[in-house]
Amino acid sequence: MKYRNLGASGLKVSVISLGAWITYGGSVTDKKKITKIVERALAGGINFFDNADAYAQGGAERVMGEVFGDIGVPRHHLVLSSKVYWPQSDNINDRGLSRKHVLESVDRSLERMQTDYLDLYFAHRFDLETPLEEIVEAFSDVVRSGRALYWGTSEWSALQIAEAHAYAKANGLVAPITEQPQYSMLYRERVENEILPVTEPRGIGLVVWSPLAQGMLTGKYDGGIPKGSRFAQLEQTAERFLTEENRHKVEALKSVADDVGVSRAQLALAWVLRQPGVSSVITGATKVDQIRDNLKAADVELDEKAAEIEAILTS
Numbered sequence: 285m286k287y288r289n290l291g292a293s294g295l296k297v298s299v300i301s302l303g304a305w306i307t308y309g310g311s312v313t314d315k316k317k318i319t320k321i322v323e324r325a326l327a328g329g330i331n332f333f334d335n336a337d338a339y340a341q342g343g344a345e346r347v348m349g350e351v352f353g354d355i356g357v358p359r360h361h362l363v364l365s366s367k368v369y370w371p372q373s374d375n376i377n378d379r380g381l382s383r384k385h386v387l388e389s390v391d392r393s394l395e396r397m398q399t400d401y402l403d404l405y406f407a408h409r410f411d412l413e414t415p416l417e418e419i420v421e422a423f424s425d426v427v428r429s430g431r432a433l434y435w436g437t438s439e440w441s442a443l444q445i446a447e448a449h450a451y452a453k454a455n456g457l458v459a460p461i462t463e464q465p466q467y468s469m470l471y472r473e474r475v476e477n478e479i480l481p482v483t484e485p486r487g488i489g490l491v492v493w494s495p496l497a498q499g500m501l502t503g504k505y506d507g508g509i510p511k512g513s514r515f516a517q518l519e520q521t522a523e524r525f526l527t528e529e530n531r532h533k534v535e536a537l538k539s540v541a542d543d544v545g546v547s548r549a550q551l552a553l554a555w556v557l558r559q560p561g562v563s564s565v566i567t568g569a570t571k572v573d574q575i576r577d578n579l580k581a582a583d584v585e586l587d588e589k590a591a592e593i594e595a596i597l598t599s
């Protein structure tokens with residue numbers, strides 16, 4: 285495993301990380317299976333595990349808390365994150381980024397995850413119904429009160445990130461150190477054109493989600509949709525990714541992967557890790573074999589193939 289500083293902070297995150305969305309407590313409920321995947325991830329050097337209050341409505345935080353407890357991982361070996369924004373119930377205040385919801389929600393996440401603090405706490409989206417000042421002050425207080433060590437944003441616009449950072453700096457508050465955007469070979473324009481120009485100069489590191497385009501880039505959908513796979517469960521996601529254009533690109537990437545002697549999953553993850561500003565790729569895995577495959581991406585060198593890959597992706 286390789287580790288990178290998260291942006292300009294001193295926090296080191298594994299370049300490959302593991303997230304719980306859709307999978308743990310959702311499509312994978314067998315705790316023994318989740319434990320095996322997490323054990324493999326830890327053995328391969330993964331230290332960063334991403335989560336959110338919204339994943340399986342708290343179920344993902346709960347099961348991951350139990351799994352880490354059962355395995356007995358020392359807390360300081362882990363970089364644990366969670367997020368707040370999406371509605372947690374029908375209650376009008378149980379959503380968004382008001383000071384009330386942020387401070388109440390973080391305590392519920394800590395309880396579910398059986399930990400005294402998070403390493404990273406994310407604003408899962410921007411909240412247009414709460415003033416930016418209130419949001420930054422609330423997250424700054426989460427950090428100052430010791431409930432989290434750092435905070436970040438997810439899927440915020442460049443302007444929102446820049447304004448939050450500037451407000452924190454101007455007012456002696458804790459500024460965000462990370463942004464969590466979607467980024468992969470098949471979804472790149474927003475990060476490259478909009479987000480990076482704002483995050484890089486401010487020392488804000490990217491930890492990116494769906495780096496395998498939810499499995500599309502692994503090649504598992506070359507011959508149709510396998511039973512039990514994510515696209516078999518999520519029709520809209522399948523429709524979004526299974527376009528003719530994407531199919532051609534993923535097929536063309538096979539010969540590059542074969543030349544390098546790696547799987548397409550490893551190629552896709554290694555490609556994201558070559559891009560500027562990226563500290564970690566947050567992968568998902570429903571099977572031990574998947575995490576085993578993905579872990580190897582940390583050591584893949586693509587310098588000689590970069591131009592060939594770029595030609596395929598921009599064709």
Ligand SMILES: NC(=O)c1ccc[n+]([C@@H]2O[C@H](COP(=O)([O-])OP(=O)(O)OC[C@H]3O[C@@H](n4cnc5c(N)ncnc54)[C@H](OP(=O)(O)O)[C@@H]3O)[C@@H](O)[C@H]2O)c1
Binds near residue numbers: 438497499515569573
């Ligand atoms: N901030 C946000 O708004 C946001 C949004 C989405 C995700 N996230 C974070 O990002 C994490 C990763 O997202 P993601 O799960 O979409 O990432 P992904 O790595 O692009 O896709 C993961 C899925 O692809 C399949 N897969 C993974 N490795 C494979 C391999 N080697 N061979 C074949 N299939 C493989 C598995 O699906 P199947 O086995 O089910 O087919 C797996 O669940 C989430 O858990 C979450 O922490 C954040």
